[in-house]
Amino acid sequence: DVKVTQSSRYLVKRTGEKVFLECVQDMDHENMFWYRQDPGLGLRLIYFSYDVKMKEKGDIPEGYSVSREKKERFSLILESASTNQTSMYLCASSSAEIYSGNTIYFGEGSWLTVV
Amino acid sequence: GQQLNQSPQSMFIQEGEDVSMNCTSSSIFNTWLWYKQDPGEGPVLLIALYKAGELTSNGRLTAQFGITRKDSFLNISASIPSDVGIYFCAGLNMDTGRRALTFGSGTRLQVQP
Numbered sequence: 001d002v003k004v005t006q007s008s009r010y011l012v013k014r015t016g017e018k019v020f021l022e023c024v025q026d027m028d029h030e031n032m033f034w035y036r037q038d039p040g041l042g043l044r045l046i047y048f049s050y051d052v053k054m055k056e057k058g059d060i061p062e063g064y065s066v067s068r069e070k071k072e073r074f075s076l077i078l079e080s081a082s083t084n085q086t087s088m089y090l091c092a093s094s095s096a097e098i099y100s101g102n103t104i105y106f107g108e109g110s111w112l113t114v115v
Numbered sequence: 116g117q118q119l120n121q122s123p124q125s126m127f128i129q130e131g132e133d134v135s136m137n138c139t140s141s142s143i144f145n146t147w148l149w150y151k152q153d154p155g156e157g158p159v160l161l162i163a164l165y166k167a168g169e170l171t172s173n174g175r176l177t178a179q180f181g182i183t184r185k186d187s188f189l190n191i192s193a194s195i196p197s198d199v200g201i202y203f204c205a206g207l208n209m210d211t212g213r214r215a216l217t218f219g220s221g222t223r224l225q226v227q228p
Contacts, residue, residue: 106157
């Protein structure tokens, strides 16, 4: 079974703190994604990566950065957390041939509260 | 970025009723996917659609890829309590070069036993 593991399920951080959200997948997938989920807004793409050290901005990259030093690991970084970044963060991965119908697999999510 | 309009936002139905939800877009998509998210979990794929006009079933679920490639619907027949959750549509357009899904805002389904 494909497994996408997010290191923290629940975090509480203070405004201004640097926050790292880690994601690891065990299927040798090329593509990895970070989404945030907010009520009524669905899932919005923050960043994605289609190869090691490669990254592309999604729809809401402001206030975030990412790191992909190894194929299996994709980290989301909040340089200076703010209260409007309180949300559920979802990591996902897929093989490169997503167009052939290979699905995207999601982690269980990380609930971040910034106080 | 691209946007998907998903409706309804929420539904409260009786067990045994049929459910229908849909997504529309101003942009064309080459692939439509439907996901379900249980409370506290990540979304799980229900149905994938790859051709305009395609109609696909997965048990009590049926989904269609609109002919214009700008819409899709999901039907659930004879709902049961475990159908409770949030349903998301998602689209992919490889012609844009964007290799990531665009999601709708979700339909929250509640089923009264």
